Amino acid sequence: MVVSELERIVSKIDIENDPPADEPERQYYFIARAKAMIGDSKPTACIKTFGCQMNARDSEKLTGILKCVGYEILPEEDEETADFIIYNTCTVRENANLKVYGRLGKLGHIKKSRPQMMIAMCGCMMQEPEVVDKIRKSYGFVDIIFGTHNIFELPELLAKRLEEKACVYDIWEGTDKIVEELPSERKFSFKSGVNIMFGCNNFCSYCIVPYVRGRERSRKPEDIIEEIRNLADDGVKEVMLLGQNVNSYGKGLDEPVSFAELLRKVAEVDGIERIRFMTSHPKDLSDELIKAMAELPKVCDHLHLPLQSGSSRVLKEMNRHYTKEGYMELVDKLRTAIPEIALTTDIIVGFPGETEEDFLETMDVVNRVEYDSAFTFIYSKRTGTPAAKMEDQIPEDVIKDRFDRLLALVQEKATVKNKALEGRTLPVLVESINPQDPGLVSGRLENNSMVHFPGDATLIGSIVEVKLSEAKGFYYIGDRV
Ligand code: SAH
Ligand code: SF4
Ligand code: F3S
Numbered sequence: 001m002v003v004s005e006l007e008r009i010v011s012k013i014d015i016e017n018d019p020p021a022d023e024p025e026r027q028y029y030f031i032a033r034a035k036a037m038i039g040d041s042k043p044t045a046c047i048k049t050f051g052c053q054m055n056a057r058d059s060e061k062l063t064g065i066l067k068c069v070g071y072e073i074l075p076e077e078d079e080e081t082a083d084f085i086i087y088n089t090c091t092v093r094e095n096a097n098l099k100v101y102g103r104l105g106k107l108g109h110i111k112k113s114r115p116q117m118m119i120a121m122c123g124c125m126m127q128e129p130e131v132v133d134k135i136r137k138s139y140g141f142v143d144i145i146f147g148t149h150n151i152f153e154l155p156e157l158l159a160k161r162l163e164e165k166a167c168v169y170d171i172w173e174g175t176d177k178i179v180e181e182l183p184s185e186r187k188f189s190f191k192s193g194v195n196i197m198f199g200c201n202n203f204c205s206y207c208i209v210p211y212v213r214g215r216e217r218s219r220k221p222e223d224i225i226e227e228i229r230n231l232a233d234d235g236v237k238e239v240m241l242l243g244q245n246v247n248s249y250g251k252g253l254d255e256p257v258s259f260a261e262l263l264r265k266v267a268e269v270d271g272i273e274r275i276r277f278m279t280s281h282p283k284d285l286s287d288e289l290i291k292a293m294a295e296l297p298k299v300c301d302h303l304h305l306p307l308q309s310g311s312s313r314v315l316k317e318m319n320r321h322y323t324k325e326g327y328m329e330l331v332d333k334l335r336t337a338i339p340e341i342a343l344t345t346d347i348i349v350g351f352p353g354e355t356e357e358d359f360l361e362t363m364d365v366v367n368r369v370e371y372d373s374a375f376t377f378i379y380s381k382r383t384g385t386p387a388a389k390m391e392d393q394i395p396e397d398v399i400k401d402r403f404d405r406l407l408a409l410v411q412e413k414a415t416v417k418n419k420a421l422e423g424r425t426l427p428v429l430v431e432s433i434n435p436q437d438p439g440l441v442s443g444r445l446e447n448n449s450m451v452h453f454p455g456d457a458t459l460i461g462s463i464v465e466v467k468l469s470e471a472k473g474f475y476y477i478g479d480r481v
Pocket of ligand 1: 092093206207208209243244245279280281306308346347348377378379380381382
């Protein structure tokens with residue numbers, strides 16, 4: 001739902017009545033209550049997002065809610081001047097948490113001189129009880145804390161905080177609920193993330209996501225298609241279907257639907273020109289999906305296929321349910337069906353017990369697959385996960401050395417891949433004016449690489465043919481043809 005539509009609904013609500021029990025009507029009611037509290041004061045809000053696409057999409061929903069309440073939304077850089085600041089946090093690796101505490105300390109100082117300022121914390125870190133304890137103890141100035149399962153409750157929590165002036169904490173341990181029909185305000189007018197499922201059931205042994213995002217729940221295909229139709233009507237050309245493991249989409253629904261079937265339905269929506277999705281787990285990548293990707297021209301020739309490790313022994317310890325050979329077979333199948341496909345990946349270095357031989361298996365996969373790009377991560381011990389209790393955690397200097405070698409190989413391969421498209425003319429979806437050079441615009445190829453070329457703001461949101469004149473390692477300089 002777009003903000004203006006909800007604003008119409010909210011304007012008719014009588015806040016003298018009791019709040020309705022059903023969602024989302026209950027939250028519409030609290031939007032009206034919060035709106036009445038802030039009156040004409042036109043406060044500002046800033047939402048600072050950490051972590052993955054899921055959080056980015058959640059932040060768009062938080063933005064939609066706050067706009068409806070009457071907040072003016074400031075860019076992320078302006079957090080220190082805003083009246084209301086929300087940190088939407090990530091806890092996938094420890095340094096994500098450390099960043100949040102660092103910033104929070106700074107905000108605490110600012111709040112001393114501006115006591116009216118309100119601070120809310122939400123997202124994945126808040127699903128960890130030790131984190132919430134720490135915030136309540138050491139950062140008592142935080143006004144509102146909520147979790148990943150109840151972001152839709154922001155209006156109710158905000159109204160409560162505004163009316164009672166006391167801190168509000170509400171974190172759910174889990175949920176089977178999916179609340180539809182809340183407003184969201186997109187960051188880009190021409191592209192949007194669309195949640196197709198929430199949570200994760202895979203319990204990879206290093207990963208905290210299943211603990212903080214709960215069990216896998218798929219949205220109904222009709223709700224997803226309705227959202228995408230509305231987005232298309234609103235000018236969106238590209239959708240990114242989001243889930244921790246989109247390949248297992250639809251399994252728990254009353255009428256099960258496969259992800260490949262969903263893709264075919266999405267491709268039928270007029271106005272949508274590009275379809276992407278994240279993330280695919282190799283263990284569930286079906287032939288049916290590869291066929292759908294090959295047959296549907298709107299589905300981008302790009303797949304993010306996290307490897308994590310190239311060693312079958314380590315993959316077993318990681319609870320990934322595939323082997324090095326199985327992964328390589330998938331790559332072959334993909335390249336046979338879609339010869340131009342760009343492959344990207346995630347790799348973890350230094351998983352407990354990783355030997356030099358294991359690491360060389362990872363290097364071997366990178367060498368053979370020749371990824372277009374790869375995110376490389378140093379293993380981070382997450383309390384509560386099985387891997388945190390494994391013996392033989394790898395010393396830092398060994399990890400650092402392996403990480404540097406991996407990164408060098410990833411970059412070498414990516415540069416070769418990047419060079420291979422030089423001279424070609426390909427469609428680019430224009431995203432913005434180039435921040436460094438206002439004479440240029442920046443956009444993305446189907447394979448997700450950035451291209452910068454001469455142009456102006458009128459091109460933003462359109463797909464144009466661009467000749468890739470010069471490959472620059474990770475991006476291209478081009479010319480419109
Ligand atoms: N659901 C997605 C990934 C979500 S987390 C998938 O299965 O691919 C994004 C990436 O963070 C993962 O792919 C993994 O490479 C990395 N990651 C997750 N937990 C980690 C940890 N404890 N230490 C280091 N990297 C981790
Ligand atoms: Fe984490 Fe594995 Fe689930 Fe991805 S599939 S979110 S890595 S547990
Ligand atoms: Fe981080 Fe939560 Fe995403 S832990 S990676 S923001 S699902």
